[in-house]
Amino acid sequence: MARTSTRTARRLAAGAAALVATGALLSGCALGTAGGYVPTGDLTGDLADFDGALDGAEITVGSKNFNENVILGKMAIILLRSAGAEVTDLTNIPGSAAARQAQTDGQIDAMWEYTGTGWITYLGEAEPIPDEQEQYEAVRDADLEQNQLVWLPPAPMNNTYAFAMNPEVTQRLGIESMSQIADLPVEERTFCVESEFTNRPDGLPGMLETYGIPLDQPDGTPESNLRTYQTGAIYDATARGECNFGEVFTTDGRILALDLTVLEDDQEYFPKYNVSLVLREETAEEHPEIKELMAPVTEELTDEVLLELNARVDVEGEEPAEVAYQWLEEQGFVESP
Structure with a gap:
């Protein structure tokens, strides 16, 4: 003692x-x-x-x-x-x-x-x-x-970028990896992102290019499919279904709280x-x-x-x-x- x-x-x-x-x-x-x-x-x-x-x-x-x-x-x-x-x-x-x-x-x-x-x-x-x-x-x-x-x-x-879906979208689309987004109809390729992410060298344009759905290209992803939010608002917007795929950070606690499903970055686009x-x-x-x-x-x-x-x-x-x-x-x- x-x-x-x-x-x-x-x-x-x-x-x-x-x-x-x-x-x-x-x-x-x-x-x-x-x-x-x-x-x-x-x-x-x-x-x-x-x-x-x-x-x-x-x-x-x-x-x-x-x-x-x-x-x-x-x-x-x-x-x-x-x-x-x-x-x-x-x-x-x-x-x-x-x-x-x-x-x-x-x-x-x-x-x-x-x-x-x-x-x-x-x-x-x-x-x-x-x-x-x-x-x-x-x-x-x-x-x-x-x-x-x-x-x-x-x-x-590894607290990197990712894209996540709410439970309804997860069940409806039935996909698990980001490569599978290219198999979806163009109108389903909707994204909630922050403005900075659209301009980063490791951000949205490069990601869409890597996964074969480049921005504003035929059979790609129209810019009208993008919804821009402040970083913290993306989680709620994704949970409400304002887009199919919301930009998240892989260790953010709101993923659990909102029951979001994170897609696998199977092409390893995002930095570690x-x-x-x-x-x-x-x-x-x-x-x-x-x-x-x-x-x-x-x-x-x-x-x-x-x-x-x-x-x-x-x-x-x-x-x-x-x-x-x-x-x-x-x-x-x-x-x-």
Whole structure:
């Protein structure tokens, strides 16, 4: 009991120190972040040997400002604090560009990032790599060389673009893959998309071309078949049947909540967006334990897991930190002291 009490006191002190440090950092860089209470526990199961492994380490964790990335950020904070580190919480930074800049500037030591985003958006590569492992290795090697950032091994989950159908359309059309859209009558090829997706190099025009139904071509897809919405509105529009095929992200919790069916991207058109914890090289070298600490957890982060966790936040309104902790507890990675 004495050891538990000491660890609890240390966690409380670390939390207070993190709040002070966060306030000082935010006053200097004006990053809006989530902060707030993040629970911690005792590491157990596959992580039991990391109890106290990061005593004395000072680590700043960031995330972008969408719920999946915040959940993952809170998960990292829970694990690092539970291993003894003093962690500053800079999750929920508005915008990918600001979050990336904060890490390359050294304000953030650790942040979950997506392989496709790293390769295309940050490194400026025009062509994605279809194979998941090859895409990871390419972005890992290039980002280390160019920006001194270390990409840890990625999770199985792939939060990429996809198209989904509501239950009525799923039953009526009876298709499972995007290649089968070409077999449908032209009037059935209706799409709900966001405006940005119609102009992206990895967006709608290329997708329609790849699947043999090019935009405004004979026997293709008329532009009049497109319905344009804000990103968040596409899910409801698809559920209401305003189009047959709605643009979605494969780990968005609303897919479950609205009982949407995702079509297989059988031509592997869309880039791979597997998630990986990215560390500054200095942090990775000073604390090699982080890689081993995160590995068993990362391996469990599948599309199905993130769909469920995202739905609990996006749809049910739960707090990301609580959702992250409860999942870690259910998986046997942490337990309450």
